[in-house]
Amino acid sequence: MLVSIYRYNPEVDDAPYMQDYEVELPEGKDLMVLDVLNLLKAKDPSISYRRSCREGVCGSDGMNMSGKNGLACITPVSEAVKKGKLVLRPLPGLPVVRDLVVDMGQFYKQYEKIRPFLINDAPAPAIERLQSPEEREKLDGLYECILCACCSTACPSFWWNPDKFVGPSGLLQAYRFLADSRDTATQERLSDLDDPFSVFRCHGIMNCVNVCPKGLNPTKAIGNIRTMLLQRAT
Amino acid sequence: MVIDGLYACGEAACVSVHGANRLGGNSLLDLVVFGRAVGLHVKKSLDEGFDSLSANDTDIEKAMVRLNRLNNSTGGESVAAVRADLQRVMQLYFGVFRDGEAMQKGLAQLKEIRARVENLHLEDKSQAFNTARIEALELENLLEVAESTAIPAEFRKESRGAHARNDFTERDDENWLKHSLFHPAGKNVTKRDVNFAPKTMEAFPPKIRSY
Ligand code: SF4
Numbered sequence: 001m002l003v004s005i006y007r008y009n010p011e012v013d014d015a016p017y018m019q020d021y022e023v024e025l026p027e028g029k030d031l032m033v034l035d036v037l038n039l040l041k042a043k044d045p046s047i048s049y050r051r052s053c054r055e056g057v058c059g060s061d062g063m064n065m066s067g068k069n070g071l072a073c074i075t076p077v078s079e080a081v082k083k084g085k086l087v088l089r090p091l092p093g094l095p096v097v098r099d100l101v102v103d104m105g106q107f108y109k110q111y112e113k114i115r116p117f118l119i120n121d122a123p124a125p126a127i128e129r130l131q132s133p134e135e136r137e138k139l140d141g142l143y144e145c146i147l148c149a150c151c152s153t154a155c156p157s158f159w160w161n162p163d164k165f166v167g168p169s170g171l172l173q174a175y176r177f178l179a180d181s182r183d184t185a186t187q188e189r190l191s192d193l194d195d196p197f198s199v200f201r202c203h204g205i206m207n208c209v210n211v212c213p214k215g216l217n218p219t220k221a222i223g224n225i226r227t228m229l230l231q232r233a234t
Numbered sequence: 235m236v237i238d239g240l241y242a243c244g245e246a247a248c249v250s251v252h253g254a255n256r257l258g259g260n261s262l263l264d265l266v267v268f269g270r271a272v273g274l275h276v277k278k279s280l281d282e283g284f285d286s287l288s289a290n291d292t293d294i295e296k297a298m299v300r301l302n303r304l305n306n307s308t309g310g311e312s313v314a315a316v317r318a319d320l321q322r323v324m325q326l327y328f329g330v331f332r333d334g335e336a337m338q339k340g341l342a343q344l345k346e347i348r349a350r351v352e353n354l355h356l357e358d359k360s361q362a363f364n365t366a367r368i369e370a371l372e373l374e375n376l377l378e379v380a381e382s383t384a385i386p387a388e389f390r391k392e393s394r395g396a397h398a399r400n401d402f403t404e405r406d407d408e409n410w411l412k413h414s415l416f417h418p419a420g421k422n423v424t425k426r427d428v429n430f431a432p433k434t435m436e437a438f439p440p441k442i443r444s445y
């Protein structure tokens with residue numbers, strides 16, 4: 001199989017280029033894209049990419065595989081090959097550090113902005129802050145985000161305004177705390193988001209939903225934040 | 235010696251709430267109980283302040299020697315090849331069912347791998363996000379972990395929990411109701427008593443695990 005990889009090492013390359021590799025796949029076994037990368041790295045150790053848990057939990061190996069963002073470790077080669085070729089590129093829209101490694105700074109900055117931690121100034125009870133099963137259920141589909149950045153880097157609005165638009169991942173997390181019955185900073189959180197860019201740059205294109213490897217729905221969370229903002233305004 | 239400001243958690247901390255076992259789900263207890271304890275402790279020591287040790291020249295020198303050996307390498311073994319062999323040896327001789335004779339064989343092969351790890355070649359010397367260098371350093375670490383698994387496994391002449399030996403199939407509380415302490419410098423193992431002193435709870439009497 002032909003694998004075409006985006007290569008760029010700022011120390012030696014003036015510009016990025018695509019390098020083609022031929023890889024021998026074992027018979028009768030559908031490898032994951034990360035396995036293919038590991039096979040290639042054994043031959044050419046200079047190929048650079050992030051990876052850690054290799055089971056879709058750590059969120060390190062988000063990349064663009066034949067045009068679609070996803071996690072290399074849980075994407076079968078059969079799904080990612082287009083016309084007999086596997087094309088691997090870094091996540092779009094973020095500065096490339098080297099090969100498939102992007103600088104996640106911009107992405108984390110947006111995450112930091114939404115203050116991704118529980119805010120509750122009431123003195124902590126002796127054991128824990130309780131929630132009813134129903135209240136806890138509201139966090140399902142939100143807390144599972146692994147911050148892989150597949151969604152935000154698939155979002156045209158984030159490409160154009162990575163400094164001002166929080167992006168699908170950050171907004172999903174913002175809603176995760178807005179929806180949390182234990183969090184008391186709801187109004188401040190909403191005020192922080194209440195400008196033309198932070199939330200309202202989302203045009204409901206749903207690219208984010210389409211790529212999320214955890215099957216989450218940032219568009220829905222963004223819709224809920226919008227509703228909260230609009231309700232507050234009236 | 236307690237080093238202020240240095241924390242280990244989870245499996246690396248080996249708090250042994252489940253003995254030496256590490257079976258599915260055990261990490262949850264570590265996470266919930268010790269995660270909280272660590273958080274509280276970190277906050278307390280940050281509030282109170284502590285003196286952190288500073289590295290001396292000998293420490294730095296030691297670290298630099300390790301790094302420079304890779305950075306200056308001009309030939310030698312590929313990381314991928316040696317790592318594959320380390321994986322094979324650990325899988326083959328120190329897997330689920332263990333056996334004294336096989337483990338002896340495995341230990342001999344680990345010695346050969348040690349020599350090869352000391353002769354690794356780092357082809358890619360780039361300073362830009364060099365994952366080849368990280369993998370070489372990781373392989374050195376993996377070998378340390380492999381030895382600290384393999385040597386105590388051979389040392390412990392019984393079966394207990396996830397340590398199942400074909401040549402010592404029974405659990406032996408008389409001789410082995412002990413922690414194994416591995417000392418990497420001399421590559422030897424010593425035993426340490428298990429602390430059964432009740433704190434606020436009655437001690438849970440040890441018994442054969444049969445399911
Ligand atoms: S729905 Fe909104 S956040 Fe998701 S990709 Fe489209 S514009 Fe971006």
Ligand code: SF4
Nearest residue numbers: 145146148149151212
């Ligand atoms: S919402 Fe999904 S795609 Fe986006 S960062 Fe979280 S896990 Fe990744």
